[in-house]
Amino acid sequence: MGLLLFETALDVFSLFLIMFLVGREKISVKGGAVKWLVVILIFCLFDHTQFNSADSSSVNAVLLRDFEILPVQSIPGLIGLLFLTLLMNSFVLKASHVEIIFVTMLGYIIWLLIRLFTVATIDLLTISQLVIRPLSFLLTICFYWLVTKRFLVYIRNDFNEFVKLMIVSVFGFLLYIILSSRNQNGLMIHPVFIEFVVLIVLAMLGWIFYEQKRAQVMENRMKATEKYIPIIDELVAEVRSRQHEFSNKLLAISSILQSTEDMKVAREQVSKYVENVQLTNGQQELLNMDHKVIAGFLYTKMKRVEQLKMELHIERSVSVSAFPCEDYDLIEVLGILIDNAIEACYGGDTILIRMMQLNDRYELTVSNPAGYMTNEQFMQLFKLRYSTKSTHSNGRGFGLYNVQQIAKQYSGKIITRNEQKNGQMITIGIQF
Template sequence: MGQLIWETALDVLSILLLMQLAGRTTAGFSSKVFGWGAVIFLFCLFDQTQPYLSGGSSNGIQFSYNEILPVATIPGLIGLLFLTLLINSFVFKRTHVEIIFITMLGFSMYLLLRLFVAAAVDLFAVSTVIVSPLTLLLTAGFYGLVKFKFSAYLSQNLNQFMKLLITAIFIFLLYMILSSANPDSPGIHPFLMEFMVVMVSAILGWLFYEQRRAQVTENRIKAIEKYIPIIDELVAEVRARQHEFSNKLLAISSILQSAEDMETAREQVSMYVDNVKLTDGQHELLNMDHKVIAGFLYTKMKRAEQLKMNLCIERSVPVSDFPCEDHDLIEVLGILIDNAMEACYGGDTITVNMLRYHDRYELTVSNPAEYMDNTRMMQLFKLGYSTKSTHSKDRGYGLYNVQQIAKQYNGKIIARNDQKHGNKLTIGIQF
């Protein structure tokens, strides 16, 4: 009985990790997640103890690969699927349709890993006692690898083709397991089982990779369609002022010819030049090598003007050198600049800095702020934490998302107090 409890606990923990991975949840190990594990554990344990409670007789299924699932009966299998689906709808913040595919994807990953371990144990004729511990070990390794190296491949919403594929793989794996429970069906050789698991896993991984590439291309096209016309507006604005420039030049020529002395001419010419010259921000945006980012920053610059703030851009490296996708760079800039604007008042200056520090690229946004200790800085990046109103459920996700993007590119978060030129808070990413 003790071994049954131990193995069931390990199996449920493996499923829990994979469900979190499939659901791209940020819940970590909260009370909801512990509740998820407790309910599923009790259900699986209850189903597997039925043979003992009924005196040894059971209608349970006997899996040929050493109890692939943490349940022992067909009704238990059906109950496990529906109970997991129900609990996932409370734990994961997704639509009901997405929850269905998240549940199938999580179980599919578990079944692939479990079948691989079970077939390996059968192939090498070792004790079945190690099946559950080895499954959990393999699951933990897979979870860490995907979470910290390939999380971007699971971060996108599933397209229709991927949903159909996940459904097909899930049904195929269930059929393979249920058919193995039939004593009249021919068994599958362990080596063939290993080969099938590897092939299915490779196909699933390759399709997630292709979906990621397609999503990146789609995001890039959307960014181009949205922000290139905006930078064209800036160019059109400069061109529209060419007629004004011509008139001012004629006026300057008249001033030089009619001025009584040089000092008067200087004052009047300076006044005309101040009125017609481009701002430093306009110069920077027109000379920027990345028109999509330039268009995005132009919208933020206009927003800053409406709020009576100054948005200053200091750049010493080409924007295209930053090793990240356009939509991720736009998201980071948007979050940092919006946070800075909400923390500033009219007349304040917000500085966007892009530079190279040793062999890494830095993107930072600075704004006037009071000194902040390290403890509070760390809290800024926690999920749900916000220095602003807590009435909105969307508060506290911005800097957390910046942190996740930094992890995606193996970057580092920058958060420091800058007191060289007054009290400033600088936040950004080092790629």
């Protein structure tokens, strides 16, 4: 009985890791994770008991069973497990009810692929069947770690219609393969064929995730364009609306020069008029910027800074389009860095944005007045959930951590340094 509990627990925990990975939900003992594990584990143990209830030596029947791919022992148990997993996912994972169905199917696809590969490999190498579940569990942990570190960005909940169709098709196909393989004497289908099927399905999933990521990129580009292009048009309209004012000022300046004989007085009066009609450094930079989406985004930040009685300066020596990253990622990095700088500043302070090229690398940094920081303090800022603000505030401590993840995505590195420029400043950014 102890072996049964151990093996079932390995199956359930493997399935648990995959479901939370696909659902992109953080595992926490304070949430519904423990309930999910307990409910599914109890159901699987119950199904094993029901399956062997007709046998007087039920424990021996469990220990001596042949190849088992599923964590349950009967068709009704399989149906019940699918529906119960769907129900628990709907309570624990954050997605719509329709999306939960496809998240659950995708989770089972990945779990079944790992199990099929394990069973077929063990059958080919003629290893003891007792190794199936421990090896499956180890492969699941490796897969969880790999996806979390490298490929989590390719998994999302709001699948498009094509991906949904492919998930349903692959799920049905795998169930057919598994149900056809169940036999008391081993696998009815040759293990080599099963491993070939696993590789084909993995290739299909990789292609599906790639297409999903490409669709996500296009969608994010459209959203950024629709949101920020009209904003830069507002800046252009604002400048155009001041053209009439400029004309009047020019006439006034001409009148001053003609009517004033004292050149010193004339200079003072002309300076007053010119001071009121000049565009700010930021406005001139945004109008000259080669990327309207980024310019529109920066214009919104500039307006916010003005409301807080601060200044936002932009120093740019390279084209914005030269940065090797997507528009929405560049916007997220800028937004996080500028917002952090604003929260660290007071009225009258100046925030400096720099875009430059150093050798073959492109550097984007944001600087703001602050006290000297050590390397350990800089490193602390990028830890998940760490925040210099109130620890009671929800949603804190994700900003700079997300910047770090974006840097990793593009093989970039984080820039942090102390600077002496018009006083003590700290600089944080990314080098692509």
